[in-house]
Amino acid sequence: MSARASTGSRPGGQGRFAQFKLVLLGESAVGKSSLVLRFVKDQFDDYRESTIGAAFLTQTIALDDHTTVKFEIWDTAGQERYKSLAPMYYRNANCAVVVYDITQASSLDKAKAWVKELQRQANENIIIALAGNKLDLVTEHPDKRVVSTVDAEAYAREAGLLFFETSAKTAENVRELFTAIARKLPLEQAGARNLRSNPRPGVDLRPEAPGTQGAGACNC
Amino acid sequence: MSKPINPGDESQGTLPTPEHGIAVSDFQNTAHEEEWRPPLPPRPSNLQLLAEQTFTPPGSLQRPKKSTRPSLISKATTAISRTDIHSQSYQDGSRETYATSTDTTPSKGSPRNYGSLRRFKAHNGSEGDDSGSVRSYVPTLEATGDVESLLGEVLSAGQESPAWKLQSGQQELDNPYDSIGFEDDGITAEFRHEFDDIGELDLTGNNEEELLNLWKSKRKHFLILSSAGKPIYNRHGDNNLISGYIGVIQTIISFYEDSKDHLRGFTAGGARFVIMSEGPLYLVAISKLGESDSQLRVQLDALYMQILSTLTLPTLTHLFSNRPSTDLRRPLQGTEPLLSALADTFTRGSPPTLLSALECLKIRTSDRQVINNTLLKTRCDSLLYGLIVAGGRLVSVVRPKRHSLHPSDLQLIFNMLFEAEGVKAGGGENWIPLCLPGFNKNGYLYMYVSFLEAGDGNDDARSKDSERGRQDEVAVLLISAKKDSFFDLRKMRDAVVEELETSGSMAIIKSAVQRGRPAATDIIPGTVLRHFLYKSRGNVQFTMPSYEPHFNTLLARRRLLSQYHTLHASVHAKTSHLKVHHCVSRDSISLAWVTPLFELYCIAGPHSSRNALAQSANKVVQWVRREEERVFIIGGAVF
Ligand SMILES: Nc1nc2c(ncn2[C@@H]2O[C@H](COP(=O)(O)OP(=O)(O)OP(=O)(O)O)[C@@H](O)[C@H]2O)c(=O)[nH]1
Ligand SMILES: [Mg+2]
Numbered sequence: 001m002s003a004r005a006s007t008g009s010r011p012g013g014q015g016r017f018a019q020f021k022l023v024l025l026g027e028s029a030v031g032k033s034s035l036v037l038r039f040v041k042d043q044f045d046d047y048r049e050s051t052i053g054a055a056f057l058t059q060t061i062a063l064d065d066h067t068t069v070k071f072e073i074w075d076t077a078g079q080e081r082y083k084s085l086a087p088m089y090y091r092n093a094n095c096a097v098v099v100y101d102i103t104q105a106s107s108l109d110k111a112k113a114w115v116k117e118l119q120r121q122a123n124e125n126i127i128i129a130l131a132g133n134k135l136d137l138v139t140e141h142p143d144k145r146v147v148s149t150v151d152a153e154a155y156a157r158e159a160g161l162l163f164f165e166t167s168a169k170t171a172e173n174v175r176e177l178f179t180a181i182a183r184k185l186p187l188e189q190a191g192a193r194n195l196r197s198n199p200r201p202g203v204d205l206r207p208e209a210p211g212t213q214g215a216g217a218c219n220c
Numbered sequence: 221m222s223k224p225i226n227p228g229d230e231s232q233g234t235l236p237t238p239e240h241g242i243a244v245s246d247f248q249n250t251a252h253e254e255e256w257r258p259p260l261p262p263r264p265s266n267l268q269l270l271a272e273q274t275f276t277p278p279g280s281l282q283r284p285k286k287s288t289r290p291s292l293i294s295k296a297t298t299a300i301s302r303t304d305i306h307s308q309s310y311q312d313g314s315r316e317t318y319a320t321s322t323d324t325t326p327s328k329g330s331p332r333n334y335g336s337l338r339r340f341k342a343h344n345g346s347e348g349d350d351s352g353s354v355r356s357y358v359p360t361l362e363a364t365g366d367v368e369s370l371l372g373e374v375l376s377a378g379q380e381s382p383a384w385k386l387q388s389g390q391q392e393l394d395n396p397y398d399s400i401g402f403e404d405d406g407i408t409a410e411f412r413h414e415f416d417d418i419g420e421l422d423l424t425g426n427n428e429e430e431l432l433n434l435w436k437s438k439r440k441h442f443l444i445l446s447s448a449g450k451p452i453y454n455r456h457g458d459n460n461l462i463s464g465y466i467g468v469i470q471t472i473i474s475f476y477e478d479s480k481d482h483l484r485g486f487t488a489g490g491a492r493f494v495i496m497s498e499g500p501l502y503l504v505a506i507s508k509l510g511e512s513d514s515q516l517r518v519q520l521d522a523l524y525m526q527i528l529s530t531l532t533l534p535t536l537t538h539l540f541s542n543r544p545s546t547d548l549r550r551p552l553q554g555t556e557p558l559l560s561a562l563a564d565t566f567t568r569g570s571p572p573t574l575l576s577a578l579e580c581l582k583i584r585t586s587d588r589q590v591i592n593n594t595l596l597k598t599r600c601d602s603l604l605y606g607l608i609v610a611g612g613r614l615v616s617v618v619r620p621k622r623h624s625l626h627p628s629d630l631q632l633i634f635n636m637l638f639e640a641e642g643v644k645a646g647g648g649e650n651w652i653p654l655c656l657p658g659f660n661k662n663g664y665l666y667m668y669v670s671f672l673e674a675g676d677g678n679d680d681a682r683s684k685d686s687e688r689g690r691q692d693e694v695a696v697l698l699i700s701a702k703k704d705s706f707f708d709l710r711k712m713r714d715a716v717v718e719e720l721e722t723s724g725s726m727a728i729i730k731s732a733v734q735r736g737r738p739a740a741t742d743i744i745p746g747t748v749l750r751h752f753l754y755k756s757r758g759n760v761q762f763t764m765p766s767y768e769p770h771f772n773t774l775l776a777r778r779r780l781l782s783q784y785h786t787l788h789a790s791v792h793a794k795t796s797h798l799k800v801h802h803c804v805s806r807d808s809i810s811l812a813w814v815t816p817l818f819e820l821y822c823i824a825g826p827h828s829s830r831n832a833l834a835q836s837a838n839k840v841v842q843w844v845r846r847e848e849e850r851v852f853i854i855g856g857a858v859f
Binding site: 028033036037040041043045048049050051052053054055056057058073075077079080081082085088 | 636641
């Protein structure tokens, strides 16, 4: 039951394994769920209903032959009324993806507000990535773009964020986004807590199990 | 049914336990309580005739002997209403079938009323009397002249009379032709397009008329607006499209509200309008599908509960007391798919909503016990309610002693998980804050949802999408009052699933879901019944056979549900004291039977005899009695 095919499939079972909590934030309909679904299941729906509450998913990626990173992902609902619940999801997050829609100016403002909130309230060394989603829309119709790459990138640099323009629809830059986050996560210092050497498949790595938590993690 | 029935057993208000005489005891009590019963009218020897007559030229029916009937009309029912009159012709016969059998001795394995059926059959009487009772259906027909040519129509129309017409006032009686006609249940072929999108107004507004016509062609609408007239929800089309109508409706409703005279419903343009005013909200149902006012009200209530579920009552009240002109669409953002999923369920027709009851997965009592114990054993401290749901039906519930689960709350949950797309498309586990108004209108609970993969319950399978519809899936729902208990509940879910796998319960659940509901003929071999609904009032649960093979299409199912609505309305009208209601139509012959313990609605094919229908109804009751602990969750796991 606790066996995990994905972790077990690492080459020879050798190498490093780390687990991180990731949270997605951003205005409703910018494509948070779509990005996660693309990342986790390689799927995309043209019509997707708004998230209710939050969804919890996991995905494991191999950074190289001997480093595996498992993400525990909170895909939060972007709607206003869930705002007050957000701290519950980002409080213990090691990393965050703040998403906006490059065809909606207001969504970048919202993203900036999230970044600010994260920098004030979340883990001190949280890794934040900014994702300008729906890149496919402007590839076909360049006039649909309202947030320029240059502006967004400048803001991201200034705020110390990773930055990608993505498309959940075409999968462009989706894997790159998550991989870049994984690479930036503090694999080395995390050593004792986040990083496990040669874990046996079947070992329970649930966050609530004592001694397996990410930095500063608690059970919620 | 082999147990002798204690006539003194006052079963009213008690839960149906296997020891109780479910039906007959109650019915006999009813019979005893009736001070005086009219003598039995002679019955035709061949009951088949009645059904067949609906297909013979109306003129062939004998002229009724009216003089033998009046005393029956006034005595057999205690109230005169449209409903009573309508059903009179059938009601007396059915009552005899069930209620006048106190003198027959029950034989082993067959209920008393079954015995009475044989007696019923043995009667030799004239057909005239039977058509006499048919005649009593519409007394005003006489005034219009050609009675005989109409009788066949009356018979076939009986079933199709929209429920609201049964319940509404005298004015309908004046013009019975309004309610006559096969298409009168409102379900025509165009119902297939009921759920099609209307489309958007184009920039020039040139397509407005076209869109409005499409809007008007819908058989059913739900509108929600604030008492200040701000649109909140509208099932079909753009709010801008119908802003004129919304304005009119708001004006009409508030006109009545201002004069402290609440407008509850009216009929216009062949549609029934039912209005519910809840604090700052007006909810309006507009239906051409023939539901009764109270049935529509139940539907409006469910929509209102969904709004409360999103916002909680204090928030809703606060928003409007702060600013009466509040636009609720913003705080409700994202709730629209849930409201529409409810609305569409009601438009398709929904037994759980009609009966205000829930359906359970039929499994062995001992198997259910194992599952209950699993939930109890793995229960974590933060758990309030735990549910296992499979194929949209409840498998097991664990709950605190002092809190039962409200069917209306469960309806909201099932709607969110199985009808709307949002949660199931999410692809992961879910953590959902929601208010369950039946439990507590004032605050949120938090629900952990995990859909289980058919194959196994491991982590990766869990996150892979299923090819099959979620309807067939097993879901674990764990509800807590603590917003940070996600990982506690997730751990419990893992333990539950592991335990269910080890004990073989999971396999049992899955095969029960895959088997599906049994057909009516599997339950009662050779029955004339095509479908039935049996509601246990004490358990607030119902059971029914598969819709197959007779009700496979959307249209057929809607027709079936409309018949149930009509039967339900006949026995639930405020003025109705009916216990049994019988209907014959071109499509079917049907029966509603209500006791303090249960409600049973049966539909048989049009060529079936009333006798066979009645026998089958008895057999359904016997079957449920035998299977009660399998088809219903009795008690559940309580801590
Ligand atoms: N063309 C295009 N459409 C996208 C893309 N990503 C998402 N969408 C669409 O945008 C809509 C909203 O996407 P979601 O993933 O539900 O957005 P969300 O951020 O999760 O929204 P909330 O759950 O309400 O917070 C859906 O209809 C998606 O199909 C993309 O990269 N390109
Ligand atoms: Mg989402």
